[in-house]
Amino acid sequence: MADYIKFLGTAGGRFVVATQLRYSAGTWLSLSGQNIMLDPGPGTLVRCWASRPKLDPRKLDAIIISHHHIDHCTDANVLVEAMTGGGHQQRGVLFASLQALESDSPLCRYMQSFPERTVPLTEDGQYALGRLRFSTVVHRHGVETYGLIFESEGKRLGFVVDTAYFDELAGHYQNCDLLIINVVLAEKDHPATDRHLSLWHAEQIIQQAQPAQAILTHFGMGVLQNKPWQIAADMSQRLGRDIQAARDGMKVKL
């Protein structure tokens, strides 16, 4: 099947998660024949089955946790159980930061032995899953956090997950065919920019990294109130690039 990604949720920040103004489910990736769940926040299991067509979590080949904040991994436990037939079939791979695996984290210890492999993400890590390759980028987010770059069928797909902006950030994400950016904040000077990107920062990254296509997601309340689709359209016009705002359930073919 051709590569695609599907945003089961687009919520970022605790208020949007608590109110479910946007779903807080993870992103389903189907790349090089591998089914992957990235950052399964609250409600991911439910949104898999509510998806049309349904996405069967028993068919997952891997679950990736970029960091252990609750909006990125609360549903990891139930998804590992689904992927491994309740722990009876040792299959699939769980990739997660060491902090997610070892510290006080929503990931239960008991289920970490269920997958065929449980692999800690590390700085400049290179990983293989069948024919699929991916690597990590160290982010600055207060906890151990990794951005991800997938190489699939000759395409390069980057996920700028939660992070503060820093000068070298965009350099890691050059030449992406599709770049997905978590943008929690509307205001450039918001105090939480010490660990999150604002719209202004996302625009800097797109200008510097020059992806063929960019998608904004993981919206906080301020971004949502300012109509992300309008923001993306304006940004697209300013930069002369294909920039979209993710919607819950949005599927993108690569």
Ligand SMILES: [Zn+2]
């Ligand atoms: Zn986070």
